[in-house]
Amino acid sequence: MKLYKKYLAKLANKNENSVSAKESVREDPEKVVQSKLSDERAEEIMEKIKIKYPEIYDLLVKELYRAIKQGVVSELDGLTLLSIAHSIGLDIRPDLRIRFVKNGKEVDMKEYLGK
Template identity: 45%
Template sequence: MSEDLPDSLKLKILKKWISESGKSSAAKESSSKSTVDLERIVYSKIVDDRGLELIKKVKQLYPEIYPTVLTILHDLINKGVVNELDGYTLYVLFNKYLNIPVKPDIRIRFVKRGKEVDFKEYLEK
């Protein structure tokens, strides 16, 4: 079929294909940059390690919806609904409003000589 086309038409089709592929790659680059910017902004508003743990779990367990979650959190920050993101706020947002079943890891901490330590450190002499 391509042999039936004149060279000028082949050239036009090739130029159009190249320009469209350039646009799509530029769009992909801009979307990845916007994801990085959104991620940087959202991560800067996280105030505790539980919040960071929950958002990393969402990124790990649900990579297909992670950009949407970032967009939603960024919109909430921009509108002033949420000023800072802690573990409890993210837990409620994910489980109740976004229906993303994410739970933090259970950590049992003990006090030994005035310091909070893990169970392994507590049992050591």
């Protein structure tokens, strides 16, 4: 009987050590998803979802994390995130930006118009 108790204590101690080791290795799903955002528009959309729909944001991050770990998603751009948000019924609108490009370089409006 003493040997059995000793074995159970050893087994319980081993399980505690393995659980603590697994917890220290765990990744933060939000950081993994943030690292896969490919442009500033995607970061903006994720931030808007986080502010406007915090309960859905956590679920979305978990699902995107799962898709990244399974290899289904390699990177996320703004258009893809916006499509996902609209398909699940979220009313997210990115900020409107007007950019003037002249000879492959972004310039202000005065330079673009040549004044």
